[in-house]
Amino acid sequence: MAPALKDAFPLPFTGDDRPTGYRLVRSDRKTLAIQVRAGQEVLVRAPKRLPQEEIDAFVRSKAGWILQHWQRAPRQPVDYSPQQEARLRQLAKAQLPPLAERIAGDLGLRYTRITITGARTRFGSCSAKGALSFSFRLMAYPMDAIEYVVLHEVAHLKHLNHSPAFYQLIARHMPDYQRRALLLKQAPPPLTDL
């Protein structure tokens, strides 16, 4: 199946935001090609008989490019009914401001405002002016994942990047953040009770 990619990425790419594998398609072609597709799929096209080590070496040599495109590629979004969206928005409005307030307090940081959005491709963001925004889609995930996203965006109030210092700050306040972040790479649990 998917050859492992996680070792292809050197520091500082050891955070939550990196691909863990790629899909290999061999065909009658002469060159190697890499594509990062919507849904965050890394697709590698290779000649039929090219040895696996050569493919892996090629992928490693393109790790920076892959990572950059992967982080920008949209996740596979879920379609919610209007009723489900209304319920998720309600949850977001009720739960995210107090959570952000508490986490920002713990870190000694301040934000200017919180907005709930319908963003399909990212769960949260933090502007240079200190405004936080969160997608209502986040609320379909377990609280462990929600807390991670809020901490992630609050930490951007101090580091507006994904540097090692940024992840160190997160790890100090949430030692198990990598496990939590992985929850977001999966489809959310179905909203049967909404």
Ligand SMILES: [Zn+2]
């Ligand atoms: Zn971020």
